[in-house]
Structure formats: structure tokens, C-alpha cells
Amino acid sequence: MPTRNLWGRLWHMSRAAEAARMPAAERDGSDLGLAAFLRTLRRERKETGARLPLADLEVVVVDLETTGFSPDRGDAILSIGAVAMRGEQLLLGESFYSLVDPGRPIPPHVASLTGIRDEMVRTAPDPAAALQRFFQFVGDRPLVAHHSRHERQFFRAALWKHGRRRFSHRLLDTMLLVRLSGEVIGSSSLDALCAAHGIHISRRHHAYCDAVAAASLWGIYLGKAIRRGYTDLGEIYEELR
Numbered sequence: 001m002p003t004r005n006l007w008g009r010l011w012h013m014s015r016a017a018e019a020a021r022m023p024a025a026e027r028d029g030s031d032l033g034l035a036a037f038l039r040t041l042r043r044e045r046k047e048t049g050a051r052l053p054l055a056d057l058e059v060v061v062v063d064l065e066t067t068g069f070s071p072d073r074g075d076a077i078l079s080i081g082a083v084a085m086r087g088e089q090l091l092l093g094e095s096f097y098s099l100v101d102p103g104r105p106i107p108p109h110v111a112s113l114t115g116i117r118d119e120m121v122r123t124a125p126d127p128a129a130a131l132q133r134f135f136q137f138v139g140d141r142p143l144v145a146h147h148s149r150h151e152r153q154f155f156r157a158a159l160w161k162h163g164r165r166r167f168s169h170r171l172l173d174t175m176l177l178v179r180l181s182g183e184v185i186g187s188s189s190l191d192a193l194c195a196a197h198g199i200h201i202s203r204r205h206h207a208y209c210d211a212v213a214a215a216s217l218w219g220i221y222l223g224k225a226i227r228r229g230y231t232d233l234g235e236i237y238e239e240l241r
Contacts, residue, residue: 054226067107076154088219099120101124142170146174177236
């Protein structure tokens with residue numbers, strides 16, 4: 001088996017095992033951060049009388065490539081990829097990609113898996129600059145990620161380390177909508193779900209390509225929720241809690 005494929009399988013197994021160890025609420029994206037966000041949505045709807053329809057919900061779907069799984073042990077962000085969405089529609093004209101200088105050597109197996117090598121990040125933005133650019137792109141739109149715990153813990157660690165800032169941005173999980181659908185597809189990995197829905201990932205373990213794939217999933221399951229009669233995220237949260 002080629003080395004790249006072997007490390008890819010090990011990487012997926014590690015992320016799947018990490019997800020399996022999480023509390024169910026966090027795996028499904030219905031953790032305290034999500035709950036707080038949805039409480040805010042309901043309060044805003046009550047105070048303003050305005051509806052927040054899923055069909056017009058604007059989000060930014062993000063994926064990170066990192067040097068490993070443990071920011072508390074020195075692992076760091078290697079690249080950030082993201083694409084904006086409005087409802088079920090991908091806004092490919094509103095996208096973001098940046099390599100990031102992790103400030104440490106890239107492990108050989110990660111370089112093999114991602115294609116990112118030390119010489120490629122020597123002139124890349126440092127984490128503080130890359131994060132500043134990324135959150136300027138995001139603005140006040142909620143973030144979405146697939147199995148979002150990975151992104152959450154690296155954003156938290158990097159923002160604190162490089163600016164003593166807390167990660168307070170709203171971050172949703174694609175698994176919120178997958179769970180709502182009642183579908184059980186393998187390990188619910190990005191690969192399994194994309195294969196089940198005929199979504200081609202043009203370059204696996206490239207942050208932008210993986211973000212586009214996750215966005216495609218979000219759009220599919222958002223459409224399923226809308227066709228089942230859900231109109232906003234608050235209703236979905238009430239159904240799942």
C-alpha cells in the first residue's frame with residue numbers, strides 16, 4: 001500500500017477514534033457553544049419579530065490541516081480553507097485559502113498526507129496574521145465544520161497563544177443536520193458521507209477542497225431539513241435536544 005494511503009487511513013482512524021470518545025452532544029454539534037448560539041437566534045427572533053429562515057442562512061464552512069491532533073502538545077495549524085454558503089448554495093466566489101507557518105517542522109507523515117512541506121510554509125503568514133485575515137473574511141457569519149471539535153480546539157489554542165484572545169465565534173457542525181436526518185452512514189466520516197452522496201473531493205487533505213466537500217454535505221442535509229418542514233436552526237435544536 002502506498003505510504004500516503006496508509007497514513008491517510010491512520011489519520012481517518014485517529015479522527016474517528018477521537019470523535020467516538022467525545023460526549024454525544026459534542027459529536028452532534030449540539031454542545032454548549034451551539035446551544036448558546038441558538039438561544040441567541042431565538043432571542044433575536046423574539047425581540048425583532050424577524051424570521052431566520054434556513055433557506056437564507058449564511059455560513060462559512062471551514063477545514064483546517066494541522067501538524068497533528070493535539071494543540072496542547074504543540075501541534076499547530078498548517079492551512080485554512082473555507083467557502084461561504086447561503087442556504088443550500090455554495091458561493092464559490094466567496095472563498096478563502098491560506099498556508100500557515102506552524103513555527104515547527106512538519107512531521108513526514110503529515111507532509112505526505114497533505115502535500116505541505118516545510119519549504120512551502122517558510123514564506124507563509126504566521127498564525128496571528130493568517131487568523132486575522134481569516135476572521136476578517138468570515139465577519140459575523142457562523143462557521144460550520146465537519147466533526148467540528150478538531151477546528152474548535154485548534155482555533156481556541158491558536159487565538160489564545162498568538163493574541164490572548166478567546167475563540168468566541170459561533171461554530172456549527174455538519175453532524176447536527178446529519179443526525180436530524182436519521183441517516184447512519186459508516187463512521188460518518190467526510191469520506192463516507194461524500195461517497196454516499198456522490199460528492200467528489202478533488203484533493204483530499206487539502207483544506208479548501210475538504211471545506212468545499214463539507215459545504216456540499218451541509219447543503220444536502222440543509223435541503224433535507226427544509227423539505228421536512230424545518231424553518232430555522234432553533235427548531236432543529238429543539239428537535240434534537
